[in-house]
Amino acid sequence: MSWWEGLDPVEAEGPAGHAVVWRDGALVLTAHPDPQAEEALGALGGERCPCLDLLAAWEAQHDRPSILTVGPRRLDEELVAPARVTAELRDDVNRWRSHLAELLAEARGRKDTAALARLAEVARGPERAAARRLGFLYVLGLPTAVQVRLMGSVAAALAAAGREDELEVPTAARGGAGPDWLATVWARGKG
Amino acid sequence: MDDAERRLRWRGEALIARASSPPWEVVDLLTELGYAAAAVAGCGLAAPDVVEGFLVDVADALVVRGCDWLTPTFPDLPNVAALYTTVLGAGSHALASDLAPKTYVAGLVGELVERVKAEPTFEAMVEARRQVVVASDALGVGDEAVGAFDDAMVAAGLLER
Numbered sequence: 001m002s003w004w005e006g007l008d009p010v011e012a013e014g015p016a017g018h019a020v021v022w023r024d025g026a027l028v029l030t031a032h033p034d035p036q037a038e039e040a041l042g043a044l045g046g047e048r049c050p051c052l053d054l055l056a057a058w059e060a061q062h063d064r065p066s067i068l069t070v071g072p073r074r075l076d077e078e079l080v081a082p083a084r085v086t087a088e089l090r091d092d093v094n095r096w097r098s099h100l101a102e103l104l105a106e107a108r109g110r111k112d113t114a115a116l117a118r119l120a121e122v123a124r125g126p127e128r129a130a131a132r133r134l135g136f137l138y139v140l141g142l143p144t145a146v147q148v149r150l151m152g153s154v155a156a157a158l159a160a161a162g163r164e165d166e167l168e169v170p171t172a173a174r175g176g177a178g179p180d181w182l183a184t185v186w187a188r189g190k191g
Numbered sequence: 192m193d194d195a196e197r198r199l200r201w202r203g204e205a206l207i208a209r210a211s212s213p214p215w216e217v218v219d220l221l222t223e224l225g226y227a228a229a230a231v232a233g234c235g236l237a238a239p240d241v242v243e244g245f246l247v248d249v250a251d252a253l254v255v256r257g258c259d260w261l262t263p264t265f266p267d268l269p270n271v272a273a274l275y276t277t278v279l280g281a282g283s284h285a286l287a288s289d290l291a292p293k294t295y296v297a298g299l300v301g302e303l304v305e306r307v308k309a310e311p312t313f314e315a316m317v318e319a320r321r322q323v324v325v326a327s328d329a330l331g332v333g334d335e336a337v338g339a340f341d342d343a344m345v346a347a348g349l350l351e352r
Contacts (some may be wrong), residue, residue: 069245069248072209085254132214137255165192166192
């Protein structure tokens, strides 16, 4: 039996005003049925919805303990990603992307495959790092009801990987006990 | 997980719980968290990248709890990690050598004493002493090293008994 069985779906508004739904242990972008295809278009310089950054950040974090360190300590605690910090990061990411898109277009126009490969190698790293930070702030901006479920996912993933010791402090800090408490109690909105 | 890493994580929890404190107090605690982190990683009790990731997470936790002023202080969050790296540099003699905590702290004392002698100000001495106190506490080695630091300061004529 999966840890999320019996848990109702939760819907929230994502960074672009689109619906973000947690259901059956997964985060789903209902306005983006094929996020991978959109990612591919974005990599070619197409317009990219911030929802994709949220999803990418979550996928990068789902088996890492960051959200357990950063996330709510109480079920009535709502975290606020400061608008100014988010805006600054978004500007950074957009600058990276538009600059990168221009360079890629130029290299493509000249059929310079070596330059394309080099650009992908050199510039994608910082762009992705900035996008991951931005996406993580978007995740932290989701309502607590969604975040506790995401924390349950991370806890279950860490336990499955034999990393229960990483759950000790986050669990105790929320007044719980036992390696499965975050997934079986906290994620259900009980503390 | 080593006890020292567990203590470090609880220190982070204590800091996050104080997120609504005045900025100077949060910065003080964050600095001490950096000192503790450097000590734990410096003698191989936790991997440096794990510790660095934890510090960035704590900084994120502060930012989403109202410490949005943190970003002007540290122009971007990775700079919190830079603080840690700077502090880690103070104990670089011990990095990757898995020194026993007492040996690590003794080395740290030697290095800090030399640094204070090179810049003999009251502020530099107080800050160095704080680093020794925090590192000793983080590693659970008692206050022997703090006594050694004080003795060295007295011997250098920077502190009166």
